[in-house]
Amino acid sequence: MKDNHLKKSIWVFHLNTGSCNGCDIEILDALTPYFDVERFGIKLVASPRHADVVLLTGPITVKTLPMVINALKAVPRPRYVLAIGACAVGGGIWYDTYSVIGGVKEFKKILEEHGVEIDKIVYVPGCPARPEAIIYGVALLLGLVKEKVSKEVVIIGEGSHH
Amino acid sequence: MADSVEETKRNLEEMVNVLKKYADNIEFVERVGLIVRVKKERLREVSRFVHDILDSYFRTMAAVDERPINNTFAAYYVFGKDEMGLNIIIETHTDPLDPEIPSISDLVPAADWYELEAWDLLGIKFTGRRLYRFILPDEWPEGLYPLRKDVDYNLRPVKPLARKASKQAPAGPRIPFGPYHPALHEPEYFELFVEGEKVVDVRYNGFHVHRGIEKLAESPRFTYQKVPFLAERICGICGFVHSVSYTMSVERAAKIDVPERAEYIRSIILEVERLHSHLLWIGVACHLLGYDAGFMHSWRIREKVMVLSELLTGSRKTYGINLVGGVRKDINKDKIQAIMNTLKYIKEEFSKLVEVIAHVPQIVKRATGTGILPRDDARKLSVVGPVARGSGLNRDVRKDYPYAAYPYVSFKVPVYSEGDNLARLFVRIDEVFESINILEQLLDKIPQGPIFAEKIEVPEGVIGIGNVEAPRGEAIHVTITGKGRPYRWRVRAPTYQNIPALKIMLKDAPLADAPLTIASIDPCFSCTDRLLVIDLKTGKAVKKTMEEIIKKKKVN
Numbered sequence: 001m002k003d004n005h006l007k008k009s010i011w012v013f014h015l016n017t018g019s020c021n022g023c024d025i026e027i028l029d030a031l032t033p034y035f036d037v038e039r040f041g042i043k044l045v046a047s048p049r050h051a052d053v054v055l056l057t058g059p060i061t062v063k064t065l066p067m068v069i070n071a072l073k074a075v076p077r078p079r080y081v082l083a084i085g086a087c088a089v090g091g092g093i094w095y096d097t098y099s100v101i102g103g104v105k106e107f108k109k110i111l112e113e114h115g116v117e118i119d120k121i122v123y124v125p126g127c128p129a130r131p132e133a134i135i136y137g138v139a140l141l142l143g144l145v146k147e148k149v150s151k152e153v154v155i156i157g158e159g160s161h162h
Numbered sequence: 163m164a165d166s167v168e169e170t171k172r173n174l175e176e177m178v179n180v181l182k183k184y185a186d187n188i189e190f191v192e193r194v195g196l197i198v199r200v201k202k203e204r205l206r207e208v209s210r211f212v213h214d215i216l217d218s219y220f221r222t223m224a225a226v227d228e229r230p231i232n233n234t235f236a237a238y239y240v241f242g243k244d245e246m247g248l249n250i251i252i253e254t255h256t257d258p259l260d261p262e263i264p265s266i267s268d269l270v271p272a273a274d275w276y277e278l279e280a281w282d283l284l285g286i287k288f289t290g291r292r293l294y295r296f297i298l299p300d301e302w303p304e305g306l307y308p309l310r311k312d313v314d315y316n317l318r319p320v321k322p323l324a325r326k327a328s329k330q331a332p333a334g335p336r337i338p339f340g341p342y343h344p345a346l347h348e349p350e351y352f353e354l355f356v357e358g359e360k361v362v363d364v365r366y367n368g369f370h371v372h373r374g375i376e377k378l379a380e381s382p383r384f385t386y387q388k389v390p391f392l393a394e395r396i397c398g399i400c401g402f403v404h405s406v407s408y409t410m411s412v413e414r415a416a417k418i419d420v421p422e423r424a425e426y427i428r429s430i431i432l433e434v435e436r437l438h439s440h441l442l443w444i445g446v447a448c449h450l451l452g453y454d455a456g457f458m459h460s461w462r463i464r465e466k467v468m469v470l471s472e473l474l475t476g477s478r479k480t481y482g483i484n485l486v487g488g489v490r491k492d493i494n495k496d497k498i499q500a501i502m503n504t505l506k507y508i509k510e511e512f513s514k515l516v517e518v519i520a521h522v523p524q525i526v527k528r529a530t531g532t533g534i535l536p537r538d539d540a541r542k543l544s545v546v547g548p549v550a551r552g553s554g555l556n557r558d559v560r561k562d563y564p565y566a567a568y569p570y571v572s573f574k575v576p577v578y579s580e581g582d583n584l585a586r587l588f589v590r591i592d593e594v595f596e597s598i599n600i601l602e603q604l605l606d607k608i609p610q611g612p613i614f615a616e617k618i619e620v621p622e623g624v625i626g627i628g629n630v631e632a633p634r635g636e637a638i639h640v641t642i643t644g645k646g647r648p649y650r651w652r653v654r655a656p657t658y659q660n661i662p663a664l665k666i667m668l669k670d671a672p673l674a675d676a677p678l679t680i681a682s683i684d685p686c687f688s689c690t691d692r693l694l695v696i697d698l699k700t701g702k703a704v705k706k707t708m709e710e711i712i713k714k715k716k717v718n
Contacts, residue, residue, distance in 0.1 A: 019371070021398035021399050022398025022399075022401070024398065025399065029465065029468070032445075032458055034465040094378065097316060098308050098316060098319075098374050100374070102318075127479075
């Protein structure tokens with residue numbers, strides 16, 4: 001998939017859906033002097049309406065779900081999501097408990113029911129995901145590096161599954 | 163020390179003599195504390211005596227479904243007598259069909275949340291107070307209590323669909339703060355009620371990050387040695403705190419002796435974690451005050467601690483090295499040298515940063531006199547950690563209930579009496595230097611020997627308490643052992659104890675100070691919300707409750 005939409009600096013919105021803070025802190029870490037992604041023009045914004053990419057962390061708890069859907073709806077198209085950490089990728093250690101919705105597979109179904117289309121999801125596994133991995137994920141999204149495992153990238157609505 | 167041991171013994175005897183009047187049975191269990199078994203009718207008397215007359219803090223309460231064992235619901239109220247390092251556990255049982263226990267939240271304000279939680283998750287009715295849905299979501303079926311043993315851990319009765327966002331709101335101007343707010347890095351919802359620029363009331367609608375951890379640990383997916391990996395994931399900042407609290411609770415219940423070297427390694431990692439957490443917080447506080455240079459510098463220094471964590475544990479997040487009985491990774495000479503080098507760097511760089519921060523007018527001015535928590539309120543709510551120490555309470559679990567290798571080192575506990583945001587900032591700054599001091603002593607004294615206990619056998623049906631001074635305050639875990647895995651595991655994180663204090667700090671203060679004040683307790687919602695989701699039915703009712711809580715009135 002060619003990304004003509006994200007040629008310039010990208011703005012990211014951080015969406016914590018019930019994460020333990022591990023990945024969230026690594027996201028902040030990537031913004032601070034050691035990794036300093038701001039030098040690539042990557043900037044954290046306070047509203048999903050300003051975002052090019054959503055950094056989604058956490059297993060999506062029942063409680064956050066409505067707000068997560070609202071936040072994703074507010075993101076202008078094309079809607080890109082970076083699913084960061086084991087929880088966001090597949091529900092993590094709580095994949096089957098009573099209060100989370102159970103990973104991306106279930107989440108995609110719910111999004112479809114609500115008519116929220118996601119144009120591209122890139123998965124960044126890890127517990128927590130390392131700052132380097134998060135930056136690599138962004139590079140993958142921008143097409144700066146090649147996908148090494150094709151199954152890592154799921155394009156919703158085009159029939160492929162992870 | 164000998165004198166104080168004698169004195170403690172004498173005090174303990176006196177205490178037991180008085181408590182005998184109330185209790186059916188009193189038992190002193192080594193490494194755990196004094197277990198006082200009372201009939202529920204006498205619970206209020208005993209609680210009042212222990213809390214007011216013995217002047218002990220309320221630490222936690224674990225409600226347990228014991229129907230499969232003795233056909234009752236049980237509640238274990240844990241009070242702590244800090245000066246003696248003694249836990250006083252009040253145990254009471256109630257009827258299996260219609261569980262009712264008299265509420266003590268008017269006598270012990272800190273018990274408020276615990277009762278609501280036990281009502282919501284176990285269906286124990288606390289009489290003499292108003293009960294409402296606290297943790298579970300609105301659409302959760304009435305009469306289904308997830309922590310009861312006859313409910314499966316993976317039962318999902320709620321169809322996860324987006325519900326209507328609008329709720330009946332109280333009249334008057336209202337400022338929503340969250341769940342997604344630039345000043346919060348976690349989904350949490352505060353509603354601030356304002357008159358002009360003044361905050362008149364606060365409504366906290368939390369538990370967004372509830373993932374059902376306690377129930378999961380009881381499920382067949384877990385064993386005693388797997389739970390530490392779950393405990394670590396309670397929180398991404400102080401994960402090691404929770405894994406040590408858990409393992410300590412099991413070790414104390416089962417009387418397992420952990421080798422000294424392992425205790426030292428645990429203390430070392432705990433202090434490394436405190437360093438990174440305090441540097442993180444100081445950065446975030448600077449950011450909230452609009453001083454981003456301070457934020458960046460603090461995180462630049464912190465990054466070295468993360469590299470150190472990776473060297474020591476194999477993971478940037480200090481995950482995966484702790485088990486019941488000891489640790490899995492040893493520390494060698496090279497690593498000790500690496501820690502020393504990092505400490506030297508942090509000490510130099512952090513001293514420079516502190517000097518700058520102390521001279522930035524917007525930091526000092528905005529933090530002075532804002533978010534005040536008076537000492538009396540701090541005492542009543544049994545707050546913990548830097549929040550307690552910023553309000554003049556000398557409480558530190560490392561001193562009061564010694565664990566790991568802390569008895570072998572000497573350190574100061576910084577206490578400030580002002581109770582404002584600046585006091586809490588200073589407590590944390592001082593603690594960074596104290597942590598460095600503790601680490602230097604630990605590295606100097608670490609003994610040779612094994613790092614894992616020889617024999618690990620956990621008997622069934624015994625209680626254990628583990629406590630750790632997390633960067634945010636006391637984390638306390640209560641474990642009741644079962645077959646192959648905990649029968650009940652109750653986690654209480656520091657933020658759980660500190661959030662009720664926010665209502666006092668925010669009330670009558672300017673709106674502009676709210677973000678800093680909320681941040682000043684260093685809230686960690688992922689710890690607090692292991693349980694489900696608070697959702698409050700009507701705004702009006704809740705507002706009333708808040709006022710009632712603030713006025714410490716009995717809620718009917």
